[in-house]
Amino acid sequence: MATINEALEKLEKSRFRSSFKLSKKDIEYIRDKGMDVVRSHARDFVAKKLAPAFPENDGKQTPMHGHPAFKAMHACGCCCRGCLNKWFKVSAGKPLTHLQQEKIVNLLVAWMERQMSKI
Numbered sequence: 001m002a003t004i005n006e007a008l009e010k011l012e013k014s015r016f017r018s019s020f021k022l023s024k025k026d027i028e029y030i031r032d033k034g035m036d037v038v039r040s041h042a043r044d045f046v047a048k049k050l051a052p053a054f055p056e057n058d059g060k061q062t063p064m065h066g067h068p069a070f071k072a073m074h075a076c077g078c079c080c081r082g083c084l085n086k087w088f089k090v091s092a093g094k095p096l097t098h099l100q101q102e103k104i105v106n107l108l109v110a111w112m113e114r115q116m117s118k119i
């Protein structure tokens, strides 16, 4: 994976990926809970939805809304193993390492922070 800024810049050039934005509700949720709590949720989502070698429902496991981290996962190309492979050359059929999971979580948090700073 490239650096976080490089990854975010690349994602911004995709019309589809850059169409995802935090809603007012998402922003209020992050302000209310704090980014540390949201980060721990993101970590759980990545561990459950992306980390297994063959995630359940792969391709459809990430809702489009309901939590700001879900938006971040779509915006960052981290919604399923197919997108992870396409965007970050993460090979399918192998569990994600702890380091890979943390890199994804850092990217998701950086995207959310960027969105928050645009308000």
Ligand SMILES: [Zn+2]
Binding pocket: 059, 077, 078, 079, 080, 081, 082, 083, 084
């Ligand atoms: Zn996907």
